[in-house]
Amino acid sequence: RPSIIVAPSLLAADFSRLGEEIASIARAPWLHLDVMDGHFVPNISFGPPLIAALRRHTDAKFDVHLMIDPVDPYLEATAKAGADHITVHVENAPHLHRSLQTIRALGCRPGVAICPATPAVALSEVMDLVDIILVMTVNPGFGGQSFLDSQLSKIRTLAEMIRESGRDIILAVDGGIDPSTAPRVVEAGATMLVAGSAIFGKEDRDAAIRALEGPFVE
Ligand code: DX5
Ligand code: ZN
DSSP, X not given: OOOOEEEEBGGGSXXXXXXXXXXXXXXXXXXXXXXXXXXXXXXXXXXXXXXXXXXXXXXXXXEEEEEOSSOGGGHHHHHHHTOSEEEEEGGGOTTHHHHHHHHHHTTSEXXXXXXXXXXGGGGGGGTTTOSEEEEESSOTTOSSOOOXXXXXXXXHHHHHHHHHHTSOOEEEEESSOOTTTHHHHHHHTOOEEEESHHHHTSSOHHHHHHHHHGGGOO
16 A cells, blocks of 8 residues: 555634744645636635745645646746645646646646546646646635545546556645545545645644544554
8 A cells, every 4th residue: 555645724723823834744754835817716714825935834845736727827836936836727728738748847736626527538648748636525715624435436537537647746635635535535545635724724744734644643
């Protein structure tokens, strides 16, 4: 079994004290950053200036999830702000192939996120270009929603597509991940768990991260 990466989602943190919040999750090697525009998704969060400010306060790698339309004009600013992964949505990237190539040319690892209503086959022609596939297990826009069981079969399908590609692609899940859903998505093939409320909603952040890692992390 591949080792599992837990990536806390900053969306659930206390925005008035982000420096301390980030320090509290130092156990996690990745930080998931949700950029929302109030247009592609019905919520507004933060953008590249905030990511750049955080970059100076942590050694964590930045997994940036762009929920914005259009997305292409902001790829360069996101890379310059310090992103390691840049993930765009298959639903709003009309030239997805080009967007993924642009992300790699900017020195970041390209990812594609897929909403609950979009079938796995939407990614079939970009398997050679993606390094991360992010399966939304809630409808994007808000933290604290319930995990959608219906997405488990899509996780399995994508895990199989990844095996067939022969490439080393991270299969991430985002939304409603907690200690009860984590083992189910890992069983289905997920290798990266994004979690907001299940980590920042808990007093003891180390314990919350460990509860998601389960027995899967060496
Ligand atoms: C939702 C975001 C998620 C969100 C997950 O659109 O992409 O990253 O923070 O929050 P939880 O873990 O609380 O469901
Ligand atoms: Zn996200």
